[in-house]
Amino acid sequence: MKGRHEARERLVFENLDSTTAAYYKWLDDKSRYARYTTFKVTQAEAEKGQVYLKHIHQVCNPVTSSV
Numbered sequence: 227m228k229g230r231h232e233a234r235e236r237l238v239f240e241n242l243d244s245t246t247a248a249y250y251k252w253l254d255d256k257s258r259y260a261r262y263t264t265f266k267v268t269q270a271e272a273e274k275g276q277v278y279l280k281h282i283h284q285v286c287n288p289v290t291s292s293v
Contacts, residue, residue: 235254249282
């Protein structure tokens with residue numbers, strides 16, 4: 227492993243479904259680009275990111291009914 231980012235990505239792809247892993251990868255790539263290249267993102271990218279993040283949150287934190 228080259229570092230913690232690569233290790234985290236590997237864990238994501240090993241433990242989550244392919245759609246969720248792809249959403250994570252897209253968000254991770256966009257966050258690095260925004261941080262190190264330009265802070266500007268389009269409105270469409272921001273909205274897409276919110277959808278992806280909501281999906282990841284739902285997968286990682288499923289609602290369970292307490293009885």
